[in-house]
Amino acid sequence: MQTTDDPAGTATKVQQFTDADRPAMGQAGTVGRMTGSTLPQGTHPEGEHGTRVMPLGRSNPHTAHAAQGETSCYRTGIYFGRTSTVANIYHASGLLSREERQVELKKIDTAVVFIDPQNDVLSEDGANWDAVGASVTENRTVENMERIFEVAKADGYEVFISPHYFYPTDSGWRMDGPLETSELETHTFARAGQLDLTGFRNSGADWLDRFKPYIEDGRTVVASPHKVFGPETNDLVLQLRKRGIQRIILGGMLANMCVESHMRHLIEEGFEVAVVRDATAGPRHPVWGDGYQAAIINYSFFAHALLSTDEVLDGMH
Template identity: 55%
Template sequence: MQPRNPAYADPPNPALPVVGMDLDLSRTALLVTDPQIDFLSPQGAAWGVFGESITEHRTVENLGRLFEASKRAGIPVVISPHYYYPFDHRWSFAATGETLMHKLRMFDRRDPLSLEGFDGSGADWMPEFKSLIQDGQTIVCSPHKIAGPQTNDVVFQLRKKRIDQVILAGMAANYCVESHLRDLVEKGFEVAVVRDATAASRIPEGDGYLAALTNFRWLASAVWYTDEAVDRLAQGRARAAA
């Protein structure tokens, strides 16, 4: 399968070795970062920056397919969300990306213990995913605050389920997804990134998706399209049932 944009196609003569990842569903989880309205919806605060890439890659549709395939395969589904509370906006300093998120008021919630105003807000799940996330089985972690899982309990939750293989997707490709990938690899996980179940910003400073794709190829054990990830989950389910 080739992407619509030739800039994202795999090189005909790659220099990097092909490693791959053979799924063992007994130790595999799907990890999705930030499947939230502010990233993924035309009504979200960041749509002007990310919408073109989300539309091109059919990110919302592909994330939905991944959720459904993972549920059918019986593997844990883990969400690493992004929330900001009023006290987070009073930090003494912030780097570039987080400054933009604060400026756009992305993922804002009233406080950690209140859901007042949450439903349908930018911090809420995309409507397409709500029933899949709120099924009583999905693990919703505490929020990461900038990009990586170092500030939340993603790794703890994975370890408690004896998971060491991760299928990674979500938003945004060169920010939270890549940051989660880097941390998981450093902590000894095998990671396959689903390249069309993510998206990134397109701004004058550069194409975030192209930057992320380059680094996915360097860091991940595998870089799959959604079709391949769904097929591998189905095959793993069939093997487990045999």
């Protein structure tokens, strides 16, 4: 490893890795943690010497050196500091590791928030199964949501539901996006009225049967319905604040619509949000593309953590 002074004077040292350091780093042309995390081949921006690179434009508060008082220079893209084991966010997956994106789960201030756990998007008989069924099946979304429900109830975590309902008066809207138009045309989440439960039981707007014991136990908080995609139009944030919730385990449907919209708004409201990647699913459209994959990309950019159900359950216990 070669250590030289910073020519710009913005930090103390520049660290570069030469051929002699490669055995400790993995294959030639790769950079990252000494534990073997790597950049994809061909993306090495500083040639054959293996300069450790961080993303341009902003600091990374999740890296190990931040706690040691070390600095990074994002003007040049080269890491400055005193250690050769700084965490690098460019793993082969392109995502931060679990260690770098960890959300501490404590039942005193952590809650499970599920979006739209309803028949129209989770049941084979639902209005949207043709679009979402493959993703729900592949992710085992229903099974994983139930596992989280079960552990949350057993371990004393609060659970919140943000449902989606349309009433007959909503057909009077004069401007709708393509997804809103589709929902209204297919009568997705349709109810007879705000105070009318005629025909609600086992309808597309009702909860999935296997979730009912958890949602209808008298303890789960069911927020007022959101009307488009995000929680700006319901009382979810108020309900969370009133109970002192700071951290959120987020899942439900649909990944790239209501779940992503909730994630973004909850982050803007100051909550720490961990999205459960296999407790959600998304639609596949022949023209618009794969909604689930689009959501995963955005979760990776925005969420404080992107975890599997197994990881969430380990953290909850």
